[in-house]
Amino acid sequence: MNARAFALIAQEAYSAKPDIGKADSASRAIVRQTDAGLVMAFPGTDNADCFAADFDVIPVPVPGAGEVHRGFLDAWRAISEPVLAAIAGRPVILVGHSLGAAIGIMAAMDMTLAGKPPVAVYAFEPPRVSPDLTIRTLLAKVPMHLYKNGNDLVPNVPLAWQHAGLLTKIGKPLLPFPNVRDHAIERVIAALSAQT
Template sequence: MNARDFALIAQESYTSTPDIGVEESASRAIVRHTEAGLVVAFPGSDNGACWEADFDVLPVSVPGAGEVHSGFLNAWRAISVPVLAAIAGQPVTLVGHSLGAAIALMAAMDMTISGNPPAAVYCFEPPRVSPDMTLRTLLASVPLHLFKNGLDIVPDVPLGWQHPALVTHIGKPALPFPNVLDHAIERVIGALS
């Protein structure tokens, strides 16, 4: 499977009934068995609870990972037990778009701290998740694939914060200046085609 295949699963996470979590919450995921193995995908912001998680930006300290975005961490931890039960120690690829990408990174963080890191993580249009570089050090051995389409502004916030890996730039900008049009998962899929 390639990045586009995982982006299609990220897109599906918006329209499918969640296998884990509540549809009206920020904390939900779909679980798919693919030719690449088990995939857990988290959708991005599409309701009020998601926006609350996005704007709960105060950093919280996680032993071994440094400081991370409290809203993203809380959204992950609300479903961490059933997600980890669904994985049951199997190799898993974590996938997400926007808020879902941030939740996938929080899941990767907890899994790595517990000694069972994910096989890979695919993040499309991820916001920054940490004000320091400790999380990048923790996840250095996990295959992280972070994508930014065009001139999307979401991967550039919060200002001054860090991504846990280098970001791959894809696609042509919809507008000649930073924008949110480039953020749409459909544009990401088009850029990866």
């Protein structure tokens, strides 16, 4: 499977009934068996609970991972037990868009700290997750595929914070300045389609 196929699963996470969590919360996921193996996908911001998680920007310490975004961590930890039970120790690929990308990164962090890292992370339009680089160091051996489309503003926030890996830039900017129009998962899929 390629990045576009994983982006399509990230898109499906918005409309499919969650396999884990509640549809009107920030903490939810779908589980899919694919040709590449088990995939856990987290949708992005589409309700008030999600916006609350996005704006809860207090850094909190996680032993072994440095400081991380409290809202993202809390959204992940609210479903971590059922997600890990669904995985049941099997290899898994974590996928998400926007807030879902950040939740996937938080999941990768906890799994790696537990000695059971994911096979890979596909994070589309991820916001920054930490004010320091400790999480990037922790996840250095996990294949991190972080994508930024055009001039999307979301991967630039919070300002002066760090990503858990290096960003791959895709797509042509819709506007010549930072914007949220380039953020849409449909635009990500179109940009990835143009590459194949």
